[in-house]
Amino acid sequence: MLTRFRQFAPWFAVFVLSCAMGASAMAGERQDARLLTSTQVLSELMRMPEQNIPTxxxxxxxxVAVIPSVIKVGLGIGGRRGKGVLVVRKDTGQWSNPIFINLTGGSFGFxxxxxxxxxxxxxxxxxSIExxxxxxxxxxxDASVAAGPIGRQSSAATDIGLTAQVYSYSRASGLFAGVALDGSAITIDSNSNEAFYKRPGILASEIIRSDAPAAPSPADQFIAAVQQSATGGAPAPSSAPPAQPAGQPAAPSSTASSSAPASSGVQTYPMEDPNPGQEPPQ
Incomplete structure (x- = not known):
């Protein structure tokens, strides 16, 4: 019996290792799929002029967090559950690597x-971010939440009291509107973060650090979609000047020519409204 076990032990070890590697690969594919779906959801919503999130x-x-396909079940007592991704704006105005998150909640009533x-x-x-x-x-x-304004309401900002810390939106059956999510909890999906970044025990604070290495693809597609949505298509801000095309003379300095056209790049920075609801953007 012992001899037979020794004979099959190596094959059994290979089988277990293969299963573990397969599970790891499938986990990575799940995170990739979540990022791609989140990118598609945000891009589609921003292409709806009458119902998109105001820029x-x-x-x-x-x-900004995107949670695709949140399942809501109701039978007297309701509950919702979904998995998504979240990016945080850094001090430079750029967006952080994505954090994988969970959304869970319950509700009462018929x-x-x-x-x-x-x-x-x-x-x-x-x-709310902390x-x-x-x-x-x-x-x-922990953070006040309200159904967010949509579409044409962006032109009537003076009528909207911007006092909430989180604004929520939902799209179901093709319709897009603000939604109440009081009582819902957002938690860190540690398993997905570990699988995607291939670092056991990685913390959310490490993922969003300014000096964190670039996230694996397709994270860059999701970050680009958020940037485009927040700036109306402007490129992401960068601290480095654009490269000079080959064969072209160097651009004159400001002292050499005061008539040079100014850069049209748009940069955004996190700036909390000191008087929410009183001085809405023009």
């Missing part, structure tokens, strides 16, 4: 049925 709201965002919806959250305060990086934030308790 001026995204410009003042400290973070409700029956199952519904799937795409959820987008816009965070407009430092406090809670997430710390591991968990409960909407409505």
């Amino acid at each position: 001026w709201l995204l410009e003042r965002a400290y973070a 409700q029956v049925g199952v519904q799937s919806a795409d959820v987008v959250l816009v965070f407009t305060s430092k406090q 809670g997430i990086v710390g591991g968990k934030v409960t909407l409505g308790a």
Whole structure:
């Protein structure tokens, strides 16, 4: 019996290792798929002129989260569950590497049925972001949440009291509108972060650090979609000047020519509104 076990032990070890590697590869594919789906959701929403998130709201965002296919089940007592990604705006105005997150919540009252919806959250305060990086934030308790303005309401900003820390949106059955998510909790999806960044025990604070290495693809596609949504298509801000095309003379300095056209690049920086609701953007 012992001899037979020794004979098959190497094959058994290879089988276990193969299963582990296969599970790891599948986990990586799940994170890639989540990023690609989140990119598609945000891009599609911003292409809906009458129902998209106002650009001026995204410009003042400290973070943006996209949670595709949030499942809401109701049978007297309802609950919702979804997995998504979140990026934080850095001091430079650029967006951080994505953090994988979970959204869970419950609700009471008469409700029956199952519904799937795409959820987008816009965070407009430092406090709400600190809670997430710390591991968990409960909407409505740790951070005030409200259904966000959409589409044409962006031109009537003077009528909107911008006092919430988080603005929430939902798209279900092709319709896009603000949604109430009081009581829902956002937590860090540690397993997905470890699988995607291939670092056991990696923390959210490490992922969003300014000196963190670039995230694996397709994270860059999601970051680009957030940047485009927040700036109306302007390129991401960069501290380095653009490269001079080969064969072209160097651009004159400001002292040599005062008539040189100014750069049209747009940069955005996190800036909390000191008087929310009183001085809306023009």
